[in-house]
Amino acid sequence: MKTTQTKTLLPKCFIFSLLLSATFFLLFSLESHHQTTNDPPQKQPPSDEADLRIRPGYTSYETYIQRQLNKTLNPKLRQIWTTRDWDRKIQVFANFFANLKQKHLLSNNSKSLCVGARVGQEVEALRRVGVSDSVGIDLVPYPPLVLRGDFHHQPFENGTFDFEFSNVFDHALYPNKFVEEIERTLKPGGVCVLHVALSRRSDKYSANDLYSIRPLKALFHRSELVHVRTVDGFGLDTEVVFRKKKVKQRS
Secondary structure (H helix, E strand, O other): OHHHHHHHHHHHHHHHHHHHHHHHHHHHHHHHHHHHHHOOOOOOOOOHHHOEEEOOOOOOHHHHHHHHHHHHOOHHHHHHHHOOOHHHHHHHHHHHHHHHHHOOOOOOOOOEEEEOOOOOHHHHHHHHOOOOOEEEEEOOOEOOOEEEOEOOEOOOOOOOEEEEEEOOHHHOOOHHHHHHHHHHHEEEEEEEEEEEOOOOOOOOOOOEEEOOOHHHHHHOOOEEEEEEEEEEEOOEEEEEEEEEOOOOOOO
16 A cells, blocks of 8 residues: 555655646746846947948938028028137137148148138138138128038039038038048149047938948048047047048059
């Protein structure tokens, strides 16, 4: 009789242990899954292909132009640009240009263009540091410092300028055209200086977002990268300098 009871208890104990083990395994699995799914998602850096992103929402080039004009023609902004910000911005730009002169990237004899110059503080700064042959272009002119011009289609002949400066790359809907026009109007050996934002997003009127200088190096295919440095330029944090390659003479 005892032998029979022992034989009956063994399978029951085995089954109970098996069920208990399965329960613990299931609870452990659910806890692990809960911890995994509740971990904060890791922010992935943009891939090389996504280092330059065009912002959506522009149904036509005319729509894009009108949005840019909404900022440029804003009476409150123009009042600020020409009064409170005028001297302050000129001084900051003058310091930037003085630094470029020290590095022999700009001289008093440089025929210079400021691309997307608004009311022309950067043009006035160039003139104050001795670069007298300087002018700007923008969708809305501001004589005598700024002429009317679209940076996607500069109103100048090939090889006009020794030096071009811009801090509005982020406003280009077609960055390739923006760069093509700079390289077209620069003389061989001419210098282009861009101030761009890499560590933060630009303002609501920006047409693109830049995450590294790699896209710039690819776009400036007729130029060589001279230097990159950190700056503090009205929300823009990086200065990128290119020099247009000189055409090699055939022997």
